[in-house]
Amino acid sequence: MSAFLAWLADLPPLVQVPIIILAFVALVAAILFFVEIAPRKGTVYTVIRLAVCVAAPLLILLAAGSYWWAIAAAAVLGGVFFIVDYRSRAGAGYLFQLFGFLAPAILLLIVGLIIPTIQTTVQAFMNSRGTEFIGLDNFVWVFTQPEAIRTVLNTIVWVLITPLVSTIAGLAYAVFIDKSRGEKYFKIMVFMPMAISFVGASIIWRFVYTARPADQNQIGLLNQVVVWFGGQPVDFLANAPWNTVFLIVVLIWVQTGFAMVVLSAAIKGVPAEQMEAAELDGTNAWQKFTNVTVPGIRSALVVVLTTISIASLKVFDIVRTMTAGANDTSVIANEMYTQFKNFEQGRSAAFAVILFLLVLPIVVYNARQIQKQREIR
Numbered sequence: 001m002s003a004f005l006a007w008l009a010d011l012p013p014l015v016q017v018p019i020i021i022l023a024f025v026a027l028v029a030a031i032l033f034f035v036e037i038a039p040r041k042g043t044v045y046t047v048i049r050l051a052v053c054v055a056a057p058l059l060i061l062l063a064a065g066s067y068w069w070a071i072a073a074a075a076v077l078g079g080v081f082f083i084v085d086y087r088s089r090a091g092a093g094y095l096f097q098l099f100g101f102l103a104p105a106i107l108l109l110i111v112g113l114i115i116p117t118i119q120t121t122v123q124a125f126m127n128s129r130g131t132e133f134i135g136l137d138n139f140v141w142v143f144t145q146p147e148a149i150r151t152v153l154n155t156i157v158w159v160l161i162t163p164l165v166s167t168i169a170g171l172a173y174a175v176f177i178d179k180s181r182g183e184k185y186f187k188i189m190v191f192m193p194m195a196i197s198f199v200g201a202s203i204i205w206r207f208v209y210t211a212r213p214a215d216q217n218q219i220g221l222l223n224q225v226v227v228w229f230g231g232q233p234v235d236f237l238a239n240a241p242w243n244t245v246f247l248i249v250v251l252i253w254v255q256t257g258f259a260m261v262v263l264s265a266a267i268k269g270v271p272a273e274q275m276e277a278a279e280l281d282g283t284n285a286w287q288k289f290t291n292v293t294v295p296g297i298r299s300a301l302v303v304v305l306t307t308i309s310i311a312s313l314k315v316f317d318i319v320r321t322m323t324a325g326a327n328d329t330s331v332i333a334n335e336m337y338t339q340f341k342n343f344e345q346g347r348s349a350a351f352a353v354i355l356f357l358l359v360l361p362i363v364v365y366n367a368r369q370i371q372k373q374r375e376i377r
Helices: 002-009 013-037 043-064 067-089 094-123 137-142 146-177 183-195 198-209 221-228 242-268 272-280 285-296 298-313 317-322 332-341 345-376
Strands: none
Touching (some): 146 298, 272 285, 298 345
């Protein structure tokens, strides 16, 4: 493979493009062969499998110039196709199709999630250079340093406030504009922040919070309003602990649109018969909302709350862009990056493990709720 890449790098760019495309097409064709053609019954497909068993090792021999690689490929292909041919005759070839479709996803999960998780967990018990096992020292440091404890507490504050406020605001907005004139325009206005990246939203709100001396013109919207009412400019991002709340506002502003869209769709899915029955029973609007609408959208509420909770636990862009963790505003994800940047890989990994342990119960709860919904259906 390295020789092929070295040879490809020496070619002109316009020649590299079609070669890469052909290689990609060949890979897709090979996957489709194993998924669609190889498991099928019939003499024709058996002959095709035998031909591949012969042709593939020859191609490997020509490309690699090694008899050992060719013999190994022939043995593997022969064994695989023997099983495939046997199972296709028995009518169970779908298992290989299932494996063929799941294999890329499983491979990506192993490479991109499982292996890094194991490496990070091991690194959390090693020193800063990863050369010596030091046990729980990194975790002891996290929970004995005032700054690190403040970081964990800030993260908990984020996950307690943001999901609750975003969900309530999104639900209230979805209920009040449901079936109203101009509904789609009102939804677009609230959903627009979702189209902005966290970094872009942070820059916007940094300008909103910007403070200048009292004798200068204010460029921050919020401080300009304060000055109009006769007050003095306030540095909102420097006054702890309220600066954390002002950062949380940014995530609420972004996530409210997500909550509104999901919950609005769920509300429209509540059976009209139930709403009409509640009206005939003489219930008022609040009773109809609490006894009919909320139970009908419970699964959507769980999804929204857990999704925003996970986003709150992993928040990084907002804190890094607006304060970089200064003035007691740091969170676990930001501190993880800061420690890694300071060449403290063990402490960075310890923060990552703590973050993983905080996210895991929410993920498990969400999965259990989805399973319960399937069982009900």
